[in-house]
Amino acid sequence: MSTLDTQTAAHVEDHAHDDHHEHHDNFWTKYIFSTDHKMIGKQFLVTGIFWAIIGGALSMIFRLQLGFPDMDLEWIRPILGNWITPQGKLDPEFYLALVTMHGTIMVFFVLTAGLSGTFSNYLIPLQIGARDMASGFMNMLSYWFFFLSGVVMLVSLFIETGPASAGWWNYPPLSALPQAVSGSGAGMTMWLVAMALFIVSSLLGSINYITTVINLRTAGMTLARLPLTIWSFFLTAIIGVLSFPVLLAAALLLIFDRGFGTAFYLSEIYIGGEALPQVGGSPILYQHLFWFLGHPEVYIVLLPALGITSEVISTNSRKPIFGYRAMIGSMLGITILSFVVWAHHMFVSGMNPFLGTIFTLLTLIIAVPSAVKVFNYLATLWRGNIVFTPATLFSIGLVSLFISGGLTGIFLGNSAIDIQLHDTYFVVAHFHLVMGSASFFGLMAGVYHWFPKMFGRMMDSRLGYVHFWLTFIGVYMVFFPMHYIGIAGFPRHYYSFTNFQAFSGFSDLNAFVSAAAIFTFVAQLIFLFNFFYSMYKGRRAPQNPWNSNTLEWTTPIEPGHGNWPGAIPAVYRWPYDYSKPNADKDGFEDFIPQTVPLSETPNSNLPFEKEQMEEVKQK
Amino acid sequence: MQNLVILVGALFVLVAIVLVHRIFVLVGVVKGTDKKRITPANKWNAALMVVFLLVTLSISGYYSYVHFDEYTIPIASEHGALTDNLFWITMGVTGVVFIITQVLLFGFSFKYQHNEKKPAFYYPDNGKLEALWTIVPAIVLAALIISGLSTWHKVTGPAPENAEVIEILGYQFAWKVRYPGADGQLGKHDYRLIDADNMFGMDFSDKTAFDDFIPRELHIPVNRPVEFKIRARDVIHSVFIPQFRLKMDAVPGMPTRFHFTATKTTEEMRRELNDPKFNYELACNQICGRGHFAMKMNVVVDSEEDYEKWKAEQKSWLSKNPEYLSRIPEELKELALVKTGMDTEAEANENSL
Ligand code: HEM
Ligand SMILES: [Cu+2]
Ligand SMILES: [Cu+2]
Numbered sequence: 001m002s003t004l005d006t007q008t009a010a011h012v013e014d015h016a017h018d019d020h021h022e023h024h025d026n027f028w029t030k031y032i033f034s035t036d037h038k039m040i041g042k043q044f045l046v047t048g049i050f051w052a053i054i055g056g057a058l059s060m061i062f063r064l065q066l067g068f069p070d071m072d073l074e075w076i077r078p079i080l081g082n083w084i085t086p087q088g089k090l091d092p093e094f095y096l097a098l099v100t101m102h103g104t105i106m107v108f109f110v111l112t113a114g115l116s117g118t119f120s121n122y123l124i125p126l127q128i129g130a131r132d133m134a135s136g137f138m139n140m141l142s143y144w145f146f147f148l149s150g151v152v153m154l155v156s157l158f159i160e161t162g163p164a165s166a167g168w169w170n171y172p173p174l175s176a177l178p179q180a181v182s183g184s185g186a187g188m189t190m191w192l193v194a195m196a197l198f199i200v201s202s203l204l205g206s207i208n209y210i211t212t213v214i215n216l217r218t219a220g221m222t223l224a225r226l227p228l229t230i231w232s233f234f235l236t237a238i239i240g241v242l243s244f245p246v247l248l249a250a251a252l253l254l255i256f257d258r259g260f261g262t263a264f265y266l267s268e269i270y271i272g273g274e275a276l277p278q279v280g281g282s283p284i285l286y287q288h289l290f291w292f293l294g295h296p297e298v299y300i301v302l303l304p305a306l307g308i309t310s311e312v313i314s315t316n317s318r319k320p321i322f323g324y325r326a327m328i329g330s331m332l333g334i335t336i337l338s339f340v341v342w343a344h345h346m347f348v349s350g351m352n353p354f355l356g357t358i359f360t361l362l363t364l365i366i367a368v369p370s371a372v373k374v375f376n377y378l379a380t381l382w383r384g385n386i387v388f389t390p391a392t393l394f395s396i397g398l399v400s401l402f403i404s405g406g407l408t409g410i411f412l413g414n415s416a417i418d419i420q421l422h423d424t425y426f427v428v429a430h431f432h433l434v435m436g437s438a439s440f441f442g443l444m445a446g447v448y449h450w451f452p453k454m455f456g457r458m459m460d461s462r463l464g465y466v467h468f469w470l471t472f473i474g475v476y477m478v479f480f481p482m483h484y485i486g487i488a489g490f491p492r493h494y495y496s497f498t499n500f501q502a503f504s505g506f507s508d509l510n511a512f513v514s515a516a517a518i519f520t521f522v523a524q525l526i527f528l529f530n531f532f533y534s535m536y537k538g539r540r541a542p543q544n545p546w547n548s549n550t551l552e553w554t555t556p557i558e559p560g561h562g563n564w565p566g567a568i569p570a571v572y573r574w575p576y577d578y579s580k581p582n583a584d585k586d587g588f589e590d591f592i593p594q595t596v597p598l599s600e601t602p603n604s605n606l607p608f609e610k611e612q613m614e615e616v617k618q619k
Numbered sequence: 620m621q622n623l624v625i626l627v628g629a630l631f632v633l634v635a636i637v638l639v640h641r642i643f644v645l646v647g648v649v650k651g652t653d654k655k656r657i658t659p660a661n662k663w664n665a666a667l668m669v670v671f672l673l674v675t676l677s678i679s680g681y682y683s684y685v686h687f688d689e690y691t692i693p694i695a696s697e698h699g700a701l702t703d704n705l706f707w708i709t710m711g712v713t714g715v716v717f718i719i720t721q722v723l724l725f726g727f728s729f730k731y732q733h734n735e736k737k738p739a740f741y742y743p744d745n746g747k748l749e750a751l752w753t754i755v756p757a758i759v760l761a762a763l764i765i766s767g768l769s770t771w772h773k774v775t776g777p778a779p780e781n782a783e784v785i786e787i788l789g790y791q792f793a794w795k796v797r798y799p800g801a802d803g804q805l806g807k808h809d810y811r812l813i814d815a816d817n818m819f820g821m822d823f824s825d826k827t828a829f830d831d832f833i834p835r836e837l838h839i840p841v842n843r844p845v846e847f848k849i850r851a852r853d854v855i856h857s858v859f860i861p862q863f864r865l866k867m868d869a870v871p872g873m874p875t876r877f878h879f880t881a882t883k884t885t886e887e888m889r890r891e892l893n894d895p896k897f898n899y900e901l902a903c904n905q906i907c908g909r910g911h912f913a914m915k916m917n918v919v920v921d922s923e924e925d926y927e928k929w930k931a932e933q934k935s936w937l938s939k940n941p942e943y944l945s946r947i948p949e950e951l952k953e954l955a956l957v958k959t960g961m962d963t964e965a966e967a968n969e970n971s972l
Contacts, residue, residue: 267872353775
């Protein structure tokens with residue numbers, strides 16, 4: 001084998017020894033302080049699901065307010081207490097707290113930790129052929145920092161002055177001054193602490209993912225043979241490592257401004273009847289720092305979903321992913337470009353218009369790799385032999401949502417058009433489709449696809465179909481109408497629209513959106529039932545339920561510590577040999593796993609593979 | 620009571636899910652499909668793809684057409700025509716791409732549903748195709764960028780010399796506007812001078828502040844360039860007047876600006892919309908706290924004559940708050956009385972005595 005270098009070969013040997021260790025797990029080491037990447041992945045998943053329920057429930061409350069402003073909300077008083085006014089209405093300040101926490105929870109806890117945390121952890125060692133992560137201990141720490149961060153964030157929901165309420169971006173001075181909004185008191189402190197812990201968690205995780213992918217690939221697993229899932233997790237981790245520290249810096253400076261009288265972000269402020277001493281700071285500085293993470297963050301959320309989708313679509317259309325290299329190239333392009341577009345969130349922030357010019361240019365360039373990805377998905381489906389598993393459905397749904405939401409990005413990226421659209425419901429529609437829904441669909445696709453590996457049992461696919469269709473119809477009903485409301489100029493973060501003539505219309509559409517949101521939320525119960533029921537009572541999974549090529553399906557149905565009981569298999573080909581011509585003559589069905597040597601498939605080898613064999617022989 | 624209803628509802632949904640699940644399982648076992656990889660559901664899902672496409676395309680198409688006048692709001696500024704134009708060009712381009720890609724996505728999903736007899740086509744790559752769909756979007760986007768940026772330059776360039784300068788101040792939770800008065804210059808301000816009356820923190824050691832006036836409503840002339848100088852006092856706010864396609868953050872410690880030319884008076888707009896109660900409104904577009912959703916100021920677009928007339932009627936702020944005269948340095952007091960028109964008032968008073 002030309003690609004089997006001695007180092008990795010040695011490494012395979014090395015690990016083979018590990019198995020002779022006996023693992024005596026007790027409850028604590030198995031389920032709580034586990035260093036096994038599979039358990040940690042599941043911990044991230046279950047915690048992510050928990051947060052998704054919380055984040056979703058928060059949005060239900062503010063959607064009630066938006067859709068049915070006259071409704072008597074007395075009945076949620078048992079939960080919300082004094083945040084329901086004596087008139088039975090939602091407190092306007094708490095409305096802001098709700099949207100802030102909804103955004104924070106969904107972006108960071110559900111779609112970053114719940115998605116990337118789950119699948120990077122779970123799949124990287126299994127798909128590259130490693131026993132575990134490079135550092136199991138750091139991996140465990142990563143989860144527990146995340147858990148701690150969650151505890152702090154959760155507690156902040158219940159404190160008297162309320163949680164942070166300056167929007168998920170928490171721009172100062174609003175977030176810096178408790179006089180400005182009560183959530184900027186203890187709630188904001190806790191938000192900052194929680195985010196700092198979250199960043200630590202994310203960095204510990206990302207460093208581990210990167211190291212593992214670079215160092216622990218099994219024999220023959222060259223970069224050009226990595227499944228696209230791994231590529232996406234790898235690049236996501238790189239983005240995280242480079243951008244999260246900047247958020248930490250932004251948060252630290254904000255902590256100083258809040259507690260120690262510095263003036264990084266504050267200048268010439270008169271509030272609550274007094275002039276504050278700070279001068280010379282710049283609120284815009286925070287925005288630059290925040291979006292330097294904030295924009296890459298949206299790709300941290302999306303790339304893993306795209307990776308999962310590539311894998312699922314290829315497997316279930318029984319075709320190689322079209323343009324494997326172009327897919328990697330476009331992800332690389334997105335990774336690099338995602339660092340140079342941040343200020344498109346700030347076209348009307350008052351920054352120099354010349355910057356607007358530059359960032360329009362760079363922003364619209366990022367649409368090119370995104371477009372390439374879409375076309376490649378379409379080409380993969382073309383002349384496929386598509387098996388609609390629930391995962392396939394969610395992946396196709398992702399592509400549809402990615403198209404719908406990506407195209408509106410082209411409006412927003414154009415600074416001149418963004419003047420009108422900035423911070424209206426058009427933006428809300430854009431990012432909920434392209435980021436929120438698309439990534440959520442990626443998460444779902446991943447869960448349905450790898451559930452058999454995770455729990456050794458199958459989820460009920462028919463419930464999966466019902467879940468998909470209700471959710472798919474639901475998210476379009478929720479987010480598509482927001483485009484109209486946004487074009488009509490409705491600003492986001494409004495507690496009610498009755499004060500303005502200009503925003504007095506569309507109450508019917510707003511009610512429709514709210515009803516659709518409740519419908520979609522309730523539909524998720526189907527998933528919850530399916531998930532937890534199947535975990536214990538589902539049909540036993542076969543070894544390779546989707547006839548997939550990747551390595552994880554060569555492990556035992558319920559892999560133990562170390563993943564493979566014997567030696568780690570070596571890899572001889574890329575993961576996308578589906579429906580290869582003449583495979584039947586070699587005795588294969590429509591898939592040839594990565595572990596099958598080229599020598600066993602003389603009939604189906606492609607010319608370049610034959611050359612590879614020649615080379616090996618000559619050596 | 621309501622809680623009970625919700626509880627019962629939730630229970631009902633749960634029971635329904637469990638029941639449906641049981642039925643699915645039993646039917647699966649009876650038909651023997653529970654262990655098969657390809658079940659009849661494959662056909663159903665494929666068919667639903669097409670149904671979904673057609674239904675959603677028709678509903679959204681119908682809504683977009685029928686409600687067009689509701690969600691598109693009239694344009695009342697010069698640059699608004701340009702940016703809206705760009706918006707609709709982009710809508711055209713992306714609309715075509717949207718339909719093509721969605722049709723292909725759901726169409727392929729249906730057409731290439733699993734079929735025992737038709738194996739998938741092993742087709743890993745095609746350099747030419749990929750080059751094509753990299754370059755074509757790049758060209759289209761380049762065109763959009765170029766037209767966008769030229770508009771952006773026009774909108775954000777320096778205001779014309781003759782622009783009418785008006786200062787807008789955002790604070791929790793309202794707007795204030797200040798006009799430069801007869802001398803055409805806004806007086807200096809300092810945030811440390813702000814108090815309950817002097818909301819702008821006007822500095823009366825600067826003589827250009829004497830004739831500045833602070834009306835209740837924002838008036839602007841039609842067809843004449845106007846430049847907003849925008850400030851915030853406490854947290855970030857954002858000036859947004861939808862019909863003008865105008866938006867700019869108001870940032871504490873960092874003045875911002877936006878210039879534009881209104882093209883329709885309030886009266887004209889009322890006639891156009893057939894709504895005698897129509898008013899332009901200035902809204903806040905940046906989350907700023909409890910009252911964010913209620914930060915409104917009425918905006919009146921006057922004809923040239925009306926505007927001049929209105930302006931002439933406005934009294935300087937100082938003349939309405941004479942107690943601030945004491946803040947004026949001795950040597951400027953005389954000038955202040957002249958500039959604010961208080962000297963003639965004083966004379967008149969004396970004469971009448
Ligand atoms: C086709 C490429 C895209 C372009 C040109 C684009 C452009 C933009 C622009 C200019 C904004 C700022 C709008 C405003 O606030 O006025 C924006 C907002 C946003 N975009 Fe995109 N976008 C694209 C794709 C994506 C993707 C793929 C994601 C996520 C996966 C995403 C997530 C977001 C989010 C979360 C926001 C809103 C943040 C906030 O204001 O709270 N976008 N996009
Ligand atoms: Cu962005
Ligand atoms: Cu506001």
